[in-house]
Amino acid sequence: xKHFLSALFIMLGSVTLNxxxxxxxxxxxxxxxxxxxxxxxxxxxxxxxxxxxSRIQIAQWLDEAALSQDAMRPxxxxxxxxxxxxxxxxxxxxxxxxxxxNRPSESTAMHLIPPELVYRDSLLRISxxxxxxxxxxxxxxxxxxxxxxxxxxxxxxxxxxxxxxSVRDNYQTLEPLANPLYLTTExxxxxxxxxxxxxxxxxxxxxxxxxxxxxxxxxxxxxxxxSWGDNLNGSNIFSGRTPSFPMIKLQIKPAxxxxxxxxxxxxxxxxxxxxxxxxxxxxxxxxVFRQKYIAANMYTFTPLKRLQLxxxxxxxxxxxxxxxxxxxPFFFFKSLDHTLNYNVDNQNSAMFVxxxxxxIPHLHLFSTLFxxxxxxxxxxxxxxxxxxxxxxxxSLVDWPLKSLSVAGEFTRTSPLTYKHRVPTTTFTSNxxxxxxxxxxxxxxxxLSASWxxxxxxxxxxxxxxxxxxxxxxYVFGATPVDENPILHDITWSSRMLTFRAEMLPVNxxxxxxxxxxxxxxAYDIDGKSAxxxxxxxxxxxxxxxxxxxxxxxxxxx
Numbered sequence: 022x023k024h025f026l027s028a029l030f031i032m033l034g035s036v037t038l039n040x041x042x043x044x045x046x047x048x049x050x051x052x053x054x055x056x057x058x059x060x061x062x063x064x065x066x067x068x069x070x071x072x073x074x075s076r077i078q079i080a081q082w083l084d085e086a087a088l089s090q091d092a093m094r095p096x097x098x099x100x101x102x103x104x105x106x107x108x109x110x111x112x113x114x115x116x117x118x119x120x121x122x123n124r125p126s127e128s129t130a131m132h133l134i135p136p137e138l139v140y141r142d143s144l145l146r147i148s149x150x151x152x153x154x155x156x157x158x159x160x161x162x163x164x165x166x167x168x169x170x171x172x173x174x175x176x177x178x179x180x181x182x183x184x185x186x187s188v189r190d191n192y193q194t195l196e197p198l199a200n201p202l203y204l205t206t207e208x209x210x211x212x213x214x215x216x217x218x219x220x221x222x223x224x225x226x227x228x229x230x231x232x233x234x235x236x237x238x239x240x241x242x243x244x245x246x247x248s249w250g251d252n253l254n255g256s257n258i259f260s261g262r263t264p265s266f267p268m269i270k271l272q273i274k275p276a277x278x279x280x281x282x283x284x285x286x287x288x289x290x291x292x293x294x295x296x297x298x299x300x301x302x303x304x305x306x307x308x309v310f311r312q313k314y315i316a317a318n319m320y321t322f323t324p325l326k327r328l329q330l331x332x333x334x335x336x337x338x339x340x341x342x343x344x345x346x347x348x349x350p351f352f353f354f355k356s357l358d359h360t361l362n363y364n365v366d367n368q369n370s371a372m373f374v375x376x377x378x379x380x381i382p383h384l385h386l387f388s389t390l391f392x393x394x395x396x397x398x399x400x401x402x403x404x405x406x407x408x409x410x411x412x413x414x415x416s417l418v419d420w421p422l423k424s425l426s427v428a429g430e431f432t433r434t435s436p437l438t439y440k441h442r443v444p445t446t447t448f449t450s451n452x453x454x455x456x457x458x459x460x461x462x463x464x465x466x467x468l469s470a471s472w473x474x475x476x477x478x479x480x481x482x483x484x485x486x487x488x489x490x491x492x493x494x495y496v497f498g499a500t501p502v503d504e505n506p507i508l509h510d511i512t513w514s515s516r517m518l519t520f521r522a523e524m525l526p527v528n529x530x531x532x533x534x535x536x537x538x539x540x541x542x543a544y545d546i547d548g549k550s551a552x553x554x555x556x557x558x559x560x561x562x563x564x565x566x567x568x569x570x571x572x573x574x575x576x577x578x
Contacts, residue, residue: 040180040181040234040235040236040239041075041077041177041180041181041182041183041232041234042075042077042078042183042232042234042239042241042272043075043076043077043175043176043177043183043184043185043230043232044073044074044075044076044185044230044243044245045073045074045075045076045079046073046187046228046245046246046578047072047073047246047247047248047261048208048246048578049578051477051479051523051525051531052079052104052107053072053074054471055100055101055104056069056074056079056082057069057385057416057418058097058418058419058426059082059086060327060379060385061379061382061383061384061385061416061417061418061419062382062383062418062419063327063379063382064085064086064089064093065082065085065086066326066327066379067082068280068321068329068331068377069251069377069387070249070250070251070319070321070329070331070375070377071247071249071272071280071282071319071321071331072247072248072249072261073245073246073247073248075183075239076108076111076175077108077111077177077183079104079108079111080105080108080111080112083101083104083105083108084105084112086101087101087105094419094423094424096424096473096474096475096476096477096478097473099475099476099477100473100476100477100525103476103477103525103527103528104528106528107528107529109139110139110141110146110147110148110175110177111177113141113146114141115127115129115130115139115141116130116132116137116139116528118130118132118133118134118135118137119132119133119134119135119527120132120133120134121133128140128141128142134527134530135150135527135528135529135530135576136150136151136576137149137150137529138150144178144179145176145177145178146176146177147174147175147176147177148174148175148176149172149173149174150172150173150174150529150576150577151170151171151172151576151577152169152170152171152172152173152187152189152576152577153168153169153170153171153575153576153577154168154169154170154573154574154575154576154577155167155168155169155573155574155575156168156571156572156573157571157572157573158562158569158570158571159569159570159571160562160567160568160569160570161565161566161567161568162561162562162563162564162565162567163195163561163562164195165193165194165195165196165221165562166193166194166573167191167192167193167194167198168191168192169189169190169191169192170189170190171187171188171189171190171577172187172188173185173186173187173188173577174186174187174229181233181234181235182231182232182233182234183231183232183234184229184230184231184232185229185230186227186228186229187226187227187228187229187577188225188226188227188228189225189226190223190224190225191210191223191224191225191226192221192222192223193221193222193223194220194221195221195562196221196222196560196561196562197210197212197214197222197560198560199212199262199453200560201449201451201452201453201454202557202558203558203559203560204458204459204460204463204487204489204513204515204558204559205458205559205560205563206254206255206262206458207262208246208261208262209262209263209264209451209453210224210225210226210264211224211264211451212224226264226265227244227265228243228244228245228246228265229243229244229245230242230243230244230245230270231243232270237273237274237275238271238272238273238274238275239270239271239272239273240269240270240271240272241269241270242267242268242269242270243267243268243269243270244265244266244267244268245265245268246261246263246265247259247261247284248260248261249282249317249319249333249373249375250373250375250389250391250412251375251377251387251388251389251412251414252387252389252412252414252430253414253416253428253429253430253467253469254430254432254465254467254485255432255457255458255459256389256412256456256457257389257391257410257411257412257432257434257456257457258333258373258375258389258391258456259317259455259456260454260455260456260457260458262453262454262455262458263449263450263451263453263454263455264289264450264451264453266286266287266288266289266450267286267287268284268285268286268287269284269285270282270283270284271283271284271350277323278322278323278324279320279321279322279323280320280321280323281318281319281320281321281350281351282318282319282321282333283316283317283318283319283350283351284315284316284317285314285315285316285343285347285348286314286315286316286317286450287313287314288313288314288315288337288449288450289310289313289450289451290310290311290312290313290339290444290445291310291451291452292310292311292313292444292445293308293309293310293311294309294310294311297309311339311340311445312339312340312341312342313337313338313339313445313446313450314337314338314339314343314344314347315335315336315337315338315450315455316335316336316338316347316348316354317333317334317335317336318333318334318335318350318351318352319331319332319333319373319375320332320333325380326380327378327379327380328377328378328379328380329375329376329377329378330374330375330376331373331374331375331376331377332372332373332374332375333372333373334353334354334355334370334371334372334373335354335370335371335372335373336354336355336357336358336368336369336370336371337368337369337370337441337446337447337448338358338368338369338446339368339443339445339446340445344361346361354370355370355372358370366443368446369441369443369446369447369448371391371392371393371448372391372392372395373389373390373391373392374389374390374392375387375388375389375390376388376389382420383417383418383419383420384415384416384417384418384420385415385416385417385418386414386415387412387413387414387415388411388412388413388414389410389411389412389413390409390410390411390412391409391410391411391438391456391457392407392408392409393408393409393410393437393438393439393448394407394408394437394503395407395408395409396503399503404504405501405503405504406435406436406503406504406507407435407503408435408436408437408438408461408503409434409435409438410432410433410434410435410438410439410456410457410461411432411433411434412430412431412432412457413430413431414428414429414430414431414467415428415429415430416428416429424472424473424474425470425471425472426470426471426472426473427468427469427470427471428468428469428470428471429466429467429468429469430466430467431464431465431466431467432457432459432463432464432465432467433463433464433465433507434457434459434460434461434462434463434464435461435462435507436461436462436490436491436493436505436506436507437461437462437493437495437502437503437505438456438460438461438462439454439455439456439457439460439461440461440494440495441495442495442496442497459487459489460489461493462489462490462491462492462493462505462507462508463487463488463489463490463508464487464488464508465485465486465487465488466484466485466486466487467483467484467485468483468484468485469481469482469483469484470482476524477524477525477526478522478523478524479522479523479524480520480521480522481519481520481521481522481523482518482519482520482521483517483518483519483521484516484517484518484519485515485516485517486515486516487514487515487516488508488511488513488514488515489511489512489513489514489558490507490508490509490510490511490512491505491506491509491510491512491546491547492512492547492554492557493505510544510546510547511544511546512543512544512546512547512549512554512558513541513542513543513544513554513555513557513558513559514541514542514543515539515540515541515542515559515563516539516540516541517537517538517539517540518537518538518539519535519536519537519538520535520536520537521533521534521535522534522535529576529577529578530574530575530576531574531575532573532574533572533573533574533575534570534571534572535570535571535572536568536569536570537567537568537569537571538567538568539563539566539567539568539569540565540566540567541555541559541563541564541565541567542555542565543555543558
């Protein structure tokens with residue numbers, strides 16, 4: 022009877038609670054990994070091809086999983102309890118905290134651990150939290166740290182409106198850890214280097230949004246990151262690695278067997294428009310970037326329980342005002358492009374497919390295909406290839422050993438995928454690739470094992486083997502662009518073995534430490550030296566054979 026009443030409460034509450042959408046950022050790896058585990062064990066049913074998830078949706082999944090907690094191992098049950106406390110506001114209650122600052126109240130809670138201020142009444146629920154974290158890194162090439170600080174807010178008004186905001190300043194003492202050309206998973210940023218003589222690099226990231234939701238969908242204006250495509254180490258559709266950009270976003274689920282996602286974004290081209298740039302009255306040159314936009318959609322079908330088939334397409338267009346036809350969410354954009362840009366250079370369109378199966382308990386199988394350019398005439402021709410990126414992977418949770426999860430994936434991307442001959446329509450924003458972090462003409466093997474022996478303590482063993490081939494440019498020359506051989510020569514390679522330990526002692530607070538044995542090499546190819554490729558594709562602290570130690574903590578994600 023207790024389980025029946027709990028399930029009834031969840032179903033009745035979802036009519037209003039699910040109508041409010043404030044997104045949980047994709048950098049919060051612990052909760053996203055935990056939800057993947059719950060889905061693999063059939064405690065919840067999720068669409069992991071589209072991220073981020075809303076915080077209220079996460080709270081509902083956690084409530085659903087709590088109905089089966091008697092069957093969970095102790096460590097998983099402890100993590101469930103921890104995350105339920107994290108999403109207390111989304112469940113319309115005040116979090117308990119560990120050290121309270123104010124007197125007990127039905128409307129306000131102030132805690133020192135974790136630091137937060139929460140308020141609720143019949144109309145408004147709002148939480149305010151500081152953000153701070155630091156990561157120390159040391160190896161044979163240097164010693165430095167990356168720190169960040171700021172604040173975040175989540176708010177819900179009535180039954181339909183939600184808003185969230187997060188601002189943080191980042192500082193890195195040695196060198197920028199991310200660069201549009203670096204082949205790393207570090208998130209991108211617009212760096213300022215050596216500001217006022219200060220050594221190192223810094224950047225700021227402001228993101229957030231406001232949404233209106235109803236029982237089967239939501240619409241919002243936001244500036245945030247998103248990730249499309251199942252993956253273990255970076256999606257090959259939208260990875261979320263670029264600096265956040267503004268967008269309008271639509272998400273609907275009118276029936277249990279179909280979900281639809283769409284966004285239209287304002288990208289940052291960083292291509293100067295000479296006709297609109299000018300010299301100010303005091304002699305300064307005012308550069309103006311060319312306009313650049315993206316529209317994308319994804320249909321997700323569920324023909325069988327826990328089997329999801331997703332198909333979608335995107336288009337990047339530029340040098341024109343916002344095109345109303347691309348604001349129609351459910352269109353096939355390439356067909357529009359043939360009409361709107363007839364007999365002139367087309368815009369940059371792409372298609373993608375994602376398959377996810379959790380039908381076998383403990384096992385998640387997935388595959389993703391990103392198609393940049395496709396022609397049937399290239400199939401079967403050994404000299405020609407289509408421009409695409411393919412990913413296939415699997416994860417196994419709590420089998421055959423409890424508390425142990427193993428996973429692996431393979432990614433291969435053909436030359437010139439994500440690239441375009443027109444600088445304003447490349448698959449980038451702020452020059453960072455929107456797709457896989459290795460960009461084109463690359464391959465990666467990723468393997469991991471995770472052990473959760475006690476509460477939120479987690480040990481990870483991670484191995485990556487990545488290669489990047491010839492750095493071809495999208496230009497028409499003696500060799501046709503679709504005849505550039507895949508991984509003919511290796512310009513850069515990286516092998517990493519990482520041991521990582523992480524713990525969340527309380528919600529929204531984490532400690533971590535890791536050791537990485539790395540070997541990053543480059544080669545003299547195409548008239549350029551190995552040093553050129555090393556500096557082009559990665560920060561100096563990763564060059565060569567290294568043993569890198571890092572440790573730190575974070576409040577907020």
